[in-house]
Amino acid sequence: MDSDSDSGGSHISATPPRNSSPRQNVFLSKPKKPPREVTKPPSDRIEDDFSDKFGPPSALLFQICRPSSPNHQGLTLNSIDTLPAGYFAKSTSFSKLQRASLSFESSEASSAATVLPKVDNLCVTKKKHLNLIRANEPLPPAKLRKNIGSEGNFVKMNLNRNKKRFTNRKGQKSRFNYRRSKRRVKSKGEGEVEMEEGFVVEGTQEKKPRKNNHSIEEAVSAAKYDPSDENLVRLLNEMFGYESFRDGQLETIKMVLDGKSTMLVLPTGAGKTMCYQIPAVLLRGITVVVSPLLALMIDQLKQLPSAIPGSVLCSSQTPQEAAQTLRLVQDGVIKVLERGFLVNFFMEFSVSLLVVDEAHCVSEWSHNFRPSYMRLRASLLRARLHVGCILAMTATVTTSTLNAVMSALEIPSTNLIQKSILRDNLLLSVSLSGNRQVATVISYRMKALLKLIKSSPFTELHSIIIYCKFQSETDIISRYLCDNNISAKSYHSAIPSRERCHIQELFCSNKIKVVVATVAFGMGLDKRDVIHYSLPESLEEYVQEIGRAGRDGRMSYCHLFFDDVTYFKLRSLMYSEGVDEYAINKFLCQVFASDVNSQEKIHSIIKESASRRYDMKEEVLPFYFCDADTFNTVGVGEVQYLRLLPQLNVTCSLNFYKTSPLLLAEKDIVVSAILKKSEAKQGQYVFDISVLKGEITYEVKDPAFCYSIVKIPEDFCSLSTHLTKWLLQVERSKSGKPQGFHSPQQMLCLQREILGYFKGDGLHHVPSKTNQSSPFLRADIKVFLQSNSQAKFTPRAIARIMHGIGSPAYPSATWAKTHFWYKLLFTIGRYTHVDFQAIMEAAKAELMNFVGKDIG
Numbered sequence: 096m097d098s099d100s101d102s103g104g105s106h107i108s109a110t111p112p113r114n115s116s117p118r119q120n121v122f123l124s125k126p127k128k129p130p131r132e133v134t135k136p137p138s139d140r141i142e143d144d145f146s147d148k149f150g151p152p153s154a155l156l157f158q159i160c161r162p163s164s165p166n167h168q169g170l171t172l173n174s175i176d177t178l179p180a181g182y183f184a185k186s187t188s189f190s191k192l193q194r195a196s197l198s199f200e201s202s203e204a205s206s207a208a209t210v211l212p213k214v215d216n217l218c219v220t221k222k223k224h225l226n227l228i229r230a231n232e233p234l235p236p237a238k239l240r241k242n243i244g245s246e247g248n249f250v251k252m253n254l255n256r257n258k259k260r261f262t263n264r265k266g267q268k269s270r271f272n273y274r275r276s277k278r279r280v281k282s283k284g285e286g287e288v289e290m291e292e293g294f295v296v297e298g299t300q301e302k303k304p305r306k307n308n309h310s311i312e313e314a315v316s317a318a319k320y321d322p323s324d325e326n327l328v329r330l331l332n333e334m335f336g337y338e339s340f341r342d343g344q345l346e347t348i349k350m351v352l353d354g355k356s357t358m359l360v361l362p363t364g365a366g367k368t369m370c371y372q373i374p375a376v377l378l379r380g381i382t383v384v385v386s387p388l389l390a391l392m393i394d395q396l397k398q399l400p401s402a403i404p405g406s407v408l409c410s411s412q413t414p415q416e417a418a419q420t421l422r423l424v425q426d427g428v429i430k431v432l433e434r435g436f437l438v439n440f441f442m443e444f445s446v447s448l449l450v451v452d453e454a455h456c457v458s459e460w461s462h463n464f465r466p467s468y469m470r471l472r473a474s475l476l477r478a479r480l481h482v483g484c485i486l487a488m489t490a491t492v493t494t495s496t497l498n499a500v501m502s503a504l505e506i507p508s509t510n511l512i513q514k515s516i517l518r519d520n521l522l523l524s525v526s527l528s529g530n531r532q533v534a535t536v537i538s539y540r541m542k543a544l545l546k547l548i549k550s551s552p553f554t555e556l557h558s559i560i561i562y563c564k565f566q567s568e569t570d571i572i573s574r575y576l577c578d579n580n581i582s583a584k585s586y587h588s589a590i591p592s593r594e595r596c597h598i599q600e601l602f603c604s605n606k607i608k609v610v611v612a613t614v615a616f617g618m619g620l621d622k623r624d625v626i627h628y629s630l631p632e633s634l635e636e637y638v639q640e641i642g643r644a645g646r647d648g649r650m651s652y653c654h655l656f657f658d659d660v661t662y663f664k665l666r667s668l669m670y671s672e673g674v675d676e677y678a679i680n681k682f683l684c685q686v687f688a689s690d691v692n693s694q695e696k697i698h699s700i701i702k703e704s705a706s707r708r709y710d711m712k713e714e715v716l717p718f719y720f721c722d723a724d725t726f727n728t729v730g731v732g733e734v735q736y737l738r739l740l741p742q743l744n745v746t747c748s749l750n751f752y753k754t755s756p757l758l759l760a761e762k763d764i765v766v767s768a769i770l771k772k773s774e775a776k777q778g779q780y781v782f783d784i785s786v787l788k789g790e791i792t793y794e795v796k797d798p799a800f801c802y803s804i805v806k807i808p809e810d811f812c813s814l815s816t817h818l819t820k821w822l823l824q825v826e827r828s829k830s831g832k833p834q835g836f837h838s839p840q841q842m843l844c845l846q847r848e849i850l851g852y853f854k855g856d857g858l859h860h861v862p863s864k865t866n867q868s869s870p871f872l873r874a875d876i877k878v879f880l881q882s883n884s885q886a887k888f889t890p891r892a893i894a895r896i897m898h899g900i901g902s903p904a905y906p907s908a909t910w911a912k913t914h915f916w917y918k919l920l921f922t923i924g925r926y927t928h929v930d931f932q933a934i935m936e937a938a939k940a941e942l943m944n945f946v947g948k949d950i951g
């Protein structure tokens with residue numbers, strides 16, 4: 096059934112009417128004048144059947160608990176819970192969302208790589224570190240620092256298709272250096288995906304004074320000759336200024352130096368990078384670090400001591416920049432780098448150590464699976480890159496993901512080094528909203544936040560980051576705090592970059608106490624405490640985010656507000672990427688809609704129109720190309736149907752100004768060639784437009800997935816069934832995960848719950864909070880279908896609308912007008928609390944009735 100989103104929304108429902116309009120945005124309606132009056136948290140203005148599910152509001156704002164004694168026997172509900180990590184234990188978990196972090200990474204993988212050199216003749220100068228990145232300037236064309244003697248290069252490659260570039264900061268006057276970073280993909284608004292962009296502050300504080308070059312050289316030589324504990328500690332001391340290794344570091348370094356592929360699981364901020372930095376200095380060949388995001392890569396680059404030269408190579412660089420990098424690599428130690436998929440970069444030289452950072456991304460069952468990472472398979476890496484040793488590193492991995500990663504990278508189980516998931520300098524606490532009405536939950540949470548910040552220990556802290564899920568929340572919360580005499584600023588990607596720099600500087604210099612931010616903020620900052628005003632999408636994300644606290648080793652506080660409304664919103668968003676089998680089938684038909692002889696040709700599918708036509712998010716489309724069993728483009732001995740190519744803007748519009756196109760074509764063979772192709776809507780045509788300066792202009796648009804067909808599948812149906820099953824499994828692995836909390840007692844067990852979660856399979860055994868049905872559901876669907884009879888729906892589309900989430904074919908802008916969506920700080924659906932599958936079933940039955948009547 097085709098979808099058609101032109102229909103307006105329904106304003107009729109079978110559900111009994113409510114007193115006030117739920118669609119009213121009680122928060123976003125700004126006061127006419129900039130508020131000098133105190134911003135009040137929204138009051139209970141919404142009464143609805145949704146709230147019935149959560150019961151009446153209780154007297155307390157939140158149930159906030161704290162151990163009255165170290166053994167936490169008595170819990171007081173009015174104070175702030177500050178539980179040292181490890182104190183409490185039981186169950187905690189969040190609704191687990193499938194992270195929409197999938198960019199379509201074609202043969203240019205969405206990954207980044209770092210190449211570290213062998214460093215023999217160290218010659219440390221005070222040359223500016225490549226890490227100093229300035230916003231608004233392009234990424235440096237991977238200039239390798241020449242200050243390190245004859246050997247040793249460090250190239251970081253980002254094969255991700257990030258558009259932003261980075262470069263060195265020129266001025267050194269400011270106390271802080273800023274660089275842009277894109278930390279990760281996150282949900283925004285109605286499940287839209289946004290690459291959050293942040294700045295990484297590079298403070299001026301030095302770790303410790305480094306020793307002189309001579310002593311570093313001596314330490315390197317000694318460790319090379321005999322990598323004993325003593326010599327490695329000496330090297331650590333000379334080169335990095337640290338007295339001793341942290342837990343897990345020395346063990347890992349020795350494994351790697353022995354050439355043993357190793358899986359390293361250490362908490363965030365525990366010092367994983369050291370585990371490849373020291374081997375990079377000592378190993379003969381090149382060390383390549385693959386990272387999923389440019390920001391992470393730059394972060395790692397920043398952490399390199401000046402004795403290790405390095406640079407970045409990424410897919411957003413121009414061919415010239417890449418070529419320059421390759422030249423530098425060739426001149427130095429790195430042999431050949433090519434643009435394209437990681438494997439192609441390194442085909443011509445061997446890699447001593449390949450580091451897979453954020454290794455959980457290798458597994459499709461992880462919270463942050465990346466299609467390009469799926470191609471990181473040991474067999475391939477060994478065959479193509481001649482990788483001697485693989486070091487896989489992560490901070491957040493469940494046992495099942497761990498097994499998947501180790502198996503993909505062929506790391507023996509004996510080579511696992513795993514320490515606790517959490518650092519013990521984090522004091523975790525959590526408060527519950529309890530069962531509340533939709534609007535009250537938010538107002539109570541705001542009051543509770545204020546109370547939290549005004550009470551010990553937060554009142555004494557200088558720098559607090561409050562993480563929110565949505566941009567609108569950050570603005571409202573920061574205004575609310577300011578109105579209550581707490582210096583706060585909001586920070587999100589919609590704020591101009593200059594202002595964001597300013598905010599970060601104010602925060603770092605303690606001129607403002609609080610930054611209310613989306614998740615991008617906080618990279619590179621060492622000292623701060625964290626409050627999660629919004630529930631993170633998963634426990635993995637929570638652990639990653641609290642990992643930004645206390646990286647300097649001091650005790651840090653991390654408080655989490657847990658409320659049902661956000662919980663249900665997150666659960667609903669989980670379903671925003673699901674696809675039906677028939678849609679996959681149609682999509683495959685388009686992908687392979689070519690004659691058998693067209694296999695040499697380059698094909699393309701325009702992302703936006705495909706996304707609308709099949710009601711699939713653009714971020715989801717890559718999945719169809721990445722299933723290891725079907726579209727694996729690199730697998731040896733596996734069925735290979737497609738070869739992925741770099742994404743392109745495939746539609747080129749030409750405007751002819753002076754001469755008519757036909758006349759021009761007679762004069763110029765380029766124009767003639769273009770015109771011959773002018774009917775083609777897809778594919779790329781390369782020509783030198785400069786010769787036609789003044790005659791024509793052109794504009795390219797429509798980013799598209801490009802591919803060539805290797806083999807046309809014989810059986811489309813079984814292929815789409817297979818893909819559907821696989822995607823369903825992936826979706827279930829997310830949705831079946833932690834479902835929520837049931838009592839404050841459980842909430843007190845955050846620490847143990849996190850540890851238990853990561854020890855297990857990530858499928859947590861907390862019963863679902865969703866209802867299987869609702870008395871009004873079928874009737875509401877019926878009314879909805881009647882009042883939108885001009886539109887075509889699928890059961891999934893109806894279920895999404897009932898859950899209050901938009902999709903490409905049924906965008907929020909249109910369907911938020913229905914009676915079934917409530918607009919708060921974000922929208923939620925009237926049936927958000929009802930199981931998605933149950934709604935799909937009900938919708939299917941009603942659709943059959945409806946279509947039957949229609950036909951009759």
Ligand SMILES: Nc1ncnc2c1ncn2[C@@H]1O[C@H](COP(=O)(O)OP(=O)(O)OP(=O)(O)O)[C@@H](O)[C@H]1O
Nearest residue numbers: 337339340341362363364365366367368369490642
């Ligand atoms: N042996 C050590 N002694 C003291 N400090 C160290 C040691 N090793 C690393 N560090 C410091 O610890 C901090 C965190 O290290 P690093 O960034 O490598 O952590 P990480 O485990 O990679 O964290 P993430 O997972 O968040 O990337 C850095 O400032 C680093 O310099």
